[in-house]
Amino acid sequence: MELRHLRYFVVLAEELHFGRAARRLAISQPPLSVAIRQLEESVGAQLFERNSKAVRLTAAGQTLQASARTLLRDAEEAATEARQVAQGSAGRLRIGFVGAMLYRGLPQALTRFQAAHPAVRVSLVELNSGEQMTELLQDRMDVGFVHTGRVPAELQARLLVSEPFVACLPAVHRLARKRAVALADLRGEPFVLFSRSASPDYHARILAICAEAGFWPEVRQEVRHWLAVVSMVSQGLGVALVPDAMRHSALKGAVFRPLEEATPPSEAYGVWPAGSPNVLVPRLLDAVVRSLGPRAATA
Numbered sequence: 001m002e003l004r005h006l007r008y009f010v011v012l013a014e015e016l017h018f019g020r021a022a023r024r025l026a027i028s029q030p031p032l033s034v035a036i037r038q039l040e041e042s043v044g045a046q047l048f049e050r051n052s053k054a055v056r057l058t059a060a061g062q063t064l065q066a067s068a069r070t071l072l073r074d075a076e077e078a079a080t081e082a083r084q085v086a087q088g089s090a091g092r093l094r095i096g097f098v099g100a101m102l103y104r105g106l107p108q109a110l111t112r113f114q115a116a117h118p119a120v121r122v123s124l125v126e127l128n129s130g131e132q133m134t135e136l137l138q139d140r141m142d143v144g145f146v147h148t149g150r151v152p153a154e155l156q157a158r159l160l161v162s163e164p165f166v167a168c169l170p171a172v173h174r175l176a177r178k179r180a181v182a183l184a185d186l187r188g189e190p191f192v193l194f195s196r197s198a199s200p201d202y203h204a205r206i207l208a209i210c211a212e213a214g215f216w217p218e219v220r221q222e223v224r225h226w227l228a229v230v231s232m233v234s235q236g237l238g239v240a241l242v243p244d245a246m247r248h249s250a251l252k253g254a255v256f257r258p259l260e261e262a263t264p265p266s267e268a269y270g271v272w273p274a275g276s277p278n279v280l281v282p283r284l285l286d287a288v289v290r291s292l293g294p295r296a297a298t299a
Contacts, residue, residue: 004073005039005070008032009047013065016055029220030234041217052245089269091234092121094278096144098199099225104161105250105270105291106145113287120280128198129223136273143281145288151271153289158285161268161292166247167257182260183213190238191217198224202266209263230254242266268297 011031012021024030040047057065063223084112097106114122132144136155149157165252167181175181196203210217221231227249229240234253242265245255270285272278 003072005035005042006072008040009034009061009074010068012048012055013057013061014067016057017115017202018195036131036150047288082162091119091278091280092123092274093143093278094141094283095124095284096127096131096135096141097124097135098145098147098268099126099227099270100147100243100245101145103245105288109284109287112291113130113284116287117280117283126225129201130199132271133146136184136271139273142276142278143270143284146269146271147199147267149267149269150201151269153294154266154274156274157271158287159267160264160270160285161245163244165241165259165263165269166244167169167259168230168246169237169257170235170236171253171255173255176255178257180260181257183263184215186210186217186239187215187216189212190220192223192229192232192238192240193217193219194226194229195222195224205264209241212263213261227251229257241247271287 001275008021011024011068012018015024017020018029018032022032025032027296043060043064046058047064049056049058095110110122110124114120125135126139127144129144129146129148133147133151133155134142135141136144137152145160146157149159152158167186169176169181175185178185193206194202194282206254207217221232223232226242226246229242229276230251231245231250231254232238233240236253240254241259243257245266270288272281
């Protein structure tokens with residue numbers, strides 16, 4: 001049974017005349033007769049009573065008519081949905097993100113993206129970089145926003161943000177009034193540090209920055225989210241080095257000061273399965289870059 005046969009059948013069932021049905025279908029009458037005969041053979045029942053004066057549906061034909069219309073409608077809807085997904089006007093986008101992306105234009109990018117793609121179902125989940133890699137590799141996520149460009153061969157990465165680290169200090173700290181902070185001034189201070197298990201790259205990078213300045217930080221607290229780092233600093237539990245974007249967290253009790261020294265940057269990447277046919281992924285990444293404006297990475 002072919003969809004073409006069902007389409008011919010439905011038109012003939014409506015017209016009850018081979019000539020008129022053939023004209024509606026823009027075919028000649030013999031191919032229509034052949035198609036109906038093939039459909040009856042496939043179904044195993046006579047669908048029409050024919051004579052020289054009239055064409056009538058049999059009981060079997062009446063039963064098939066309603067089902068055939070439903071099947072044709074479902075097939076058309078499925079084809080339309082597949083076409084829209086291929087064009088990027090519909091479908092779904094499963095997104096993972098690290099918390100710092102909330103201060104790097106991701107909410108604004110999503111607002112812009114959803115306005116341009118109202119039929120796309122977007123879902124979001126906050127995960128650390130390693131967790132996102134696992135989700136992407138297991139096809140449970142379409143795109144992630146992570147803190148590392150070191151990704152498995154099965155994934156692609158695009159650098160989105162490259163920004164400096166800044167000192168995050170309690171508002172009452174002795175260094176809070178300075179316009180810029182030297183790394184050496186943080187020697188001996190209790191540090192709040194991003195957990196190694198949550199982001200090995202960030203953990204190692206901050207330790208390396210301090211080591212380059214000639215000291216090893218006295219780590220008193222380790223947490224899994226940048227907002228938690230800033231929150232602990234705001235409550236006077238230590239100092240921290242954080243990405244510049246975190247100054248937009250606006251937590252009362254924490255201040256942010258640039259560092260006097262140049263340091264390796266804080267980076268954020270868009271990551272997705274290599275060779276993914278999902279046209280929505282590059283569109284979302286472009287929206288993020290537009291939201292970042294001059295803060296977007298140039299390479």
